[in-house]
Amino acid sequence: MGTMKAVQIHAFGDIDVLQYREVERPEPQAGEVLVRVRAAGVNLVDAASRHFPLPITTGKKELPYILGWDIAGDVVAIGPGVTQFALGDAVYGMPRFPDEAKAYSEYTTAPVADIALKPHALTYQEAAGVPLAALTAWQSLFDLAHLQAGQTIFISGGSGGVGHFAIQLAKWRGARVITTTSTRNVEFVRNLGADVVLDYTKQAFQEVVKDVDVVLDAIGEDFLKHSFEVVKRGGIIVSLPGHKGVGQLGAELAPRYGVQFVLAMVHPSGEQMAELAQLFDAGKLKVHLDGVFPLQEAAQAHKLSEDGHVRGKLVLNVE
Numbered sequence: 041m042g043t044m045k046a047v048q049i050h051a052f053g054d055i056d057v058l059q060y061r062e063v064e065r066p067e068p069q070a071g072e073v074l075v076r077v078r079a080a081g082v083n084l085v086d087a088a089s090r091h092f093p094l095p096i097t098t099g100k101k102e103l104p105y106i107l108g109w110d111i112a113g114d115v116v117a118i119g120p121g122v123t124q125f126a127l128g129d130a131v132y133g134m135p136r137f138p139d140e141a142k143a144y145s146e147y148t149t150a151p152v153a154d155i156a157l158k159p160h161a162l163t164y165q166e167a168a169g170v171p172l173a174a175l176t177a178w179q180s181l182f183d184l185a186h187l188q189a190g191q192t193i194f195i196s197g198g199s200g201g202v203g204h205f206a207i208q209l210a211k212w213r214g215a216r217v218i219t220t221t222s223t224r225n226v227e228f229v230r231n232l233g234a235d236v237v238l239d240y241t242k243q244a245f246q247e248v249v250k251d252v253d254v255v256l257d258a259i260g261e262d263f264l265k266h267s268f269e270v271v272k273r274g275g276i277i278v279s280l281p282g283h284k285g286v287g288q289l290g291a292e293l294a295p296r297y298g299v300q301f302v303l304a305m306v307h308p309s310g311e312q313m314a315e316l317a318q319l320f321d322a323g324k325l326k327v328h329l330d331g332v333f334p335l336q337e338a339a340q341a342h343k344l345s346e347d348g349h350v351r352g353k354l355v356l357n358v359e
């Protein structure tokens with residue numbers, strides 16, 4: 041069995057626990073492919089899983105642990121029974137989430153149901169910025185909120201990983217989009233198609249927004265509290281956990297306002313990754329990369345991610 045380079049943690053904690061190491065290369069099991077990872081996306085949940093074992097994980101929680109979920113790369117070996125992919129296929133996806141996927145490495149295995157062919161229009165780096173954030177946006181808008189053409193959606197944090205996909209997907213569906221961002225990102229989200237952009241440093245959204253059909257809350261408790269004031273009775277708020285207290289607050293307020301409240305939890309889907317790939321290839325969806333770091337510099341990417349003002353996505357390049 042060969043070895044590979046990977047970013048591993050041997051203890052939970054700050055960015056100094058991230059270690060670039062030589063580790064054992066995995067082998068694909070039945071229904072899996074081995075992917076030579078060319079790039080790995082960085083998400084806030086990566087930093088969370090560096091700090092503590094994710095409570096949502098169903099599998100291995102002990103150390104050492106290879107971080108990351110988003111991958112783009114090439115199929116270099118195929119496990120028994122795999123017919124969906126061939127050697128040399130360029131693929132992308134978010135395998136196994138929330139269980140360990142080992143994306144921050146040169147090689148990882150992926151169940152075939154969790155990946156799709158990489159969009160031709162995207163580089164490996166761009167493709168690695170897509171899976172977790174775009175799946176979260178897709179599942180929140182379409183599977184949970186059932187967003188329809190002609191409806192109005194209010195998206196908080198429109199310039200972030202999830203937000204910048206959510207704006208484009210909502211526009212593609214034919215909805216009207218209102219979003220919030222800081223001053224430096226106003227033009228950015230307008231160019232993604234947002235119809236109304238509120239600068240949260242100058243304006244409280246609850247004073248302006250009224251009677252929307254759907255809210256996608258990507259920010260947290262304070263934002264969520266006021267979201268109930270802007271959604272119409274019978275509307276829906278989809279909140280992305282990652283912030284303490286949102287579940288309890290939402291459940292308390294929903295009956296009082298007569299709205300539906302749902303906590304989203306992203307799950308892998310090769311099928312949805314394939315639908316997203318079609319949109320990228322048709323020029324209907326774009327990914328914005330705010331920074332590309334070598335795998336060895338994952339710590340720098342984590343620091344930026346945790347600072348909370350990434351525009352679009354951060355990606356690790358795996359040479």
Ligand SMILES: NC(=O)c1ccc[n+]([C@@H]2O[C@H](COP(=O)([O-])OP(=O)(O)OC[C@H]3O[C@@H](n4cnc5c(N)ncnc54)[C@H](OP(=O)(O)O)[C@@H]3O)[C@@H](O)[C@H]2O)c1
Pocket residue numbers: 083084085172173176196197198199200201202203220221222223224225240258259279280281282283304305306345348349350351352
């Ligand atoms: N439940 C799930 O399945 C799931 C999946 C994915 C993500 N999440 C969670 O969803 C949240 C968003 O994820 P993400 O990956 O999109 O995060 P992200 O990429 O780190 O978002 C960063 C963006 O947030 C914006 N922002 C920061 N403070 C803001 C504020 N007060 N008002 C409006 N925008 C603000 C920033 O814009 P400015 O620089 O303009 O402030 C920046 O562009 C995170 O809490 C994440 O953990 C949950």
